[in-house]
Amino acid sequence: MTATRTTRRAWQAFGALMSALVLVVGAFSAPVQAHSTDDWTAVSGPGTSNCRYPDSSRTGVYADFDICWSGSTVWVRAFAMDTVDGDGWCGIAQISYLIDSNRNGVYEDHRHVRSTETDCNAPFGDLSGWYRSNYPTTQLWGRACVGYSNGDSYACDSWR
Ligand SMILES: [Ca+2]
Numbered sequence: 055m056t057a058t059r060t061t062r063r064a065w066q067a068f069g070a071l072m073s074a075l076v077l078v079v080g081a082f083s084a085p086v087q088a089h090s091t092d093d094w095t096a097v098s099g100p101g102t103s104n105c106r107y108p109d110s111s112r113t114g115v116y117a118d119f120d121i122c123w124s125g126s127t128v129w130v131r132a133f134a135m136d137t138v139d140g141d142g143w144c145g146i147a148q149i150s151y152l153i154d155s156n157r158n159g160v161y162e163d164h165r166h167v168r169s170t171e172t173d174c175n176a177p178f179g180d181l182s183g184w185y186r187s188n189y190p191t192t193q194l195w196g197r198a199c200v201g202y203s204n205g206d207s208y209a210c211d212s213w214r
């Protein structure tokens with residue numbers, strides 16, 4: 055078995071684990087399912103100009119994010135671009151964050167991960183719509199991943 059295949063097996067196992075931990079929501083195609091919080095509502099734009107704009111890339115993918123917040127309300131949209139045509143991989147923009155789902159003032163300590171946008175056709179990227187958090191939300195990070203057309207990631211950049 056090659057190292058690459060071993061790595062891929064490990065990622066597939068990780069993906070299965072994540073599938074057991076997180077949840078698919080609305081327009082977000084996500085490798086997730088666990089407890090049924092619907093974390094996001096589609097909206098026309100952010101309710102604040104207090105934003106940051108991280109970007110992330112690795113071979114085969116570029117992603118950037120508009121992340122805005124007012125208190126514990128967060129707005130986010132993501133751009134994903136497949137940068138290598140014909141390699142069999144899609145480009146995925148993923149986000150990760152913490153929520154206070156029971157609104158007791160304490161963020162639960164397990165991270166939610168969502169694939170917010172997936173682009174499988176180089177060179178033009180896809181931009182998601184805006185989403186507003188339904189629960190108090192904090193520490194929202196984004197990263198670029200290469201992966202599958204259903205949004206499951208295979209290999210990712212660091213969180214930004
Ligand atoms: Ca590709």
Ligand SMILES: [Ca+2]
Pocket residue numbers: 153154155156157158159160161162
């Ligand atoms: Ca809580």
